[in-house]
Amino acid sequence: MSEVAMEEHERDISDLDPQECPSVVVENGVMLVVNHSHVHAPFSVVLATVLYLAEFITAAVLCSRYHKSEDNIWLGFTITFMLLPAVLIQLALTFIHRDLGRDRPLVLFLHLLLMGPVIRCFEALVVYFKAGKREEPYVTISRKISLKKGQGTPMEWEIGQSERTLATHRNAFKRTAVIQAFLGSTPQLTLQLYATIQEKYFLPVRGALMIITLISVIYGALVCSVLAIQIRYDDYKVRLRPAAYLCMIVWRGLEIATRITALVLFSTALTHWVILVGMVNLLFFFFLPWAEFWARKGSLTQDVEKNFSKLGTTVVLSMFTLLYACINIFCWSAVQLDLTHRELIERKQRWDRLAMYYCGRFVENFILITLWYFHKSDFYEYVCAPLLAVQLLIGYSLAVLFMLLFYQFCHPCRRLFKYNVHDCLHCVCCRKRTREARRKPAPSYSNAATMVLVPEEPLELLDPQNSEQPDLTSQLGGRETVIIEDIMEAA
Known part of the structure; x- marks a missing residue:
């Protein structure tokens, strides 16, 4: 041996x-x-916090510009898409860290000021720099179990405790990044692109906000894909190669950009009908998991939070399903919900669902672009409309191609x-x-x-x-x- x-x-x-x-x-x-790695720096926590602050501050500056120009409609929607995800992020961080039952008034006060991600990021950095002073090997899961049973040295216990604390922060910020991306950044990006086309001029602050929101959406989609892999293969520690990240960035970027552009173009031609399109998508993906839940005659899982009543569990599951529906409006969520399972995620790789989603989304984008082409306004006189329509369809096709390349060659668990x-x-x-x-x-x-x-x-x-x-x-x-x-x- x-x-x-x-x-x-x-x-x-x-x-x-x-x-x-x-x-x-x-x-x-x-x-x-x-594996001989040390405690890893919480770069994901810092990145999520920077994107949160950048989007919030830029949106606040843009709101002041709208207020000065008396654009009350744009002002109202911008404030809504700025505050809604911020409030939900505070609730998510408080729920994950279980602060309601702890004596931490300063942290709760900063959450009320919508500054929760900042103090959480500061806590993660403090834990990392304290743990980084010791040159200790990475504590494996089996070593952590032995430490919990009273085995191991005090130094190993300290390193293991630091790693668990940082893991909690990373997991919390990964989920807040998804909330920020699909409940705030995607509607904000859609709104600002629509406002730019309708007002027929480019505002630098609005352009900066659109760039920040696009980065936030792509990062949220990447996090969502990696979380789906980690949840489905939770017996493993998953590592993606740089080529896999590059493939996912191109895939998610093209998919989200073409989808938002198709919705915005359609809304400029048929403004009121886009509300119907959005509501149909939202209601379909919201009630789909519940319909499967009722068809299976399942019972609500009690593992969401042991202290929750059945009403509280239903509210949490409804919010989770709402986030799932918002993700699927703009891109593939990479997971399928199973409300009867304690982890709420269906572990089986459903290729049929994947194929039906992308085929249906391609047909929907084609119909939206076609309707825009026949009902477009005079603003597009100096734009080659057929070329733009073809570019959008080709862009979405390329997104599907890179998605297939990812699952075929770059997925870390493709051999399974x-x-x-x-x-x-x-x-x-x-x-x-x-x-x-x-x-x-x-x-x-x-x-x-x-x-x-x-x-x-x-x-x-x-x-x-x-x-x-x-x-x-x-x-x-x-x-x-x-x-x-x-x-x-x-x-």
């Missing part, structure tokens, strides 16, 4: 090539990586998929070959042995003569395995 094998609890299953990391060890075809993109395309395009292949099953792309860590039976799992590939999820379901630290915790 090698020294690496004796440290089984501190192993990480890696998606990297051996050349990419000097600590990678290959044993029996299985790539193993020992029962089916991948190439399997679906192969099933649609080459059904005859698929039927012949079923007689003699070939090794599946999604069941590569480099992702498996089973020291008891390595020869059977790696036997190329074995006609039936092992089910990775069943092999790894009862183990506390890991896939290297998520970069989102450090970025």
